[in-house]
Amino acid sequence: MRNRGRIAVIGVGNEFRHDDGVGWAVLARLRARAEDRPLPPDTVLAACDGDPGRLIGLWEGARLAIVIDAAHTHPGTPGRVHRLELDAGLLAHPPPTSSHGLGLGEAVELARVLGLLPEHLVVYAVEGAxxxxxxxxxPAVADAVEPLVEAVEDEITRQGDVAPRGAT
Structure with missing residues (x-):
């Protein structure tokens, strides 16, 4: 699955657990919008249940990976979006508690140790109700979907236009 120019947009969660399906809802909206606003041809949209091995497989070799996931925070504000960015192999801030058994932090650390991190990783964590x-x-999480879609498209435009390292 190695393609150094690839952009991976990964919706994490379970569409049958209400707000845990926010990542999948963002992917569905991106696919629908792509009919009128095509994404770069090297962009892959993928859903994942949050298993660290599957996450790593989806972002392995990508120059840009964008992950959208639900988060549980206490106290929380349903619909609030947190943007986290990978910096030198570490997440800038600890991610909110994942709605999955193992969190994104564990997947990032495992990928770092194995040398399988994407060149750039951006995480959008949405507080659920x-x-x-x-x-x-x-309703609050549904209201966050369209702004998230626009944010993902903006990430792809801003960071996706950068040539992959080592490209000539």
Whole structure:
């Protein structure tokens, strides 16, 4: 799966656990918008259940990886979005608690040790209100989807235009 020019946009979560499906909802909206606003041809949109091995496989070799995931914070503000950026192999701030057994921090650390980090990693963590079984996002999280889609498109435009390291 190595392609040094690849951009990976990864929606993490479970669409059958209400707000935990926010990453998948952002991917669905990006796919729909891509009909009128095509993404760069080297962009891959992928859903993931949060398993660290699968996350690493999806971002391995990417020059830019953008991860969208639900987060649980206490106290929380449903719909609030946190942007975290990888800096020299470490997340700039500890991520909010993941809604999965192992968090994104563990995947990043494992990928760092294995030398499988993307060149640049941006994480959007969305505070959720509901994570029990069921479909549909809470209103506050649903309201965050369109701004997240625009933020992801902006990340791709700003950082995706940079030539991969070692490119001639």
């Amino acid at each position: 509901r994570s029990e079984m069921g479909t549909g996002l809470s």
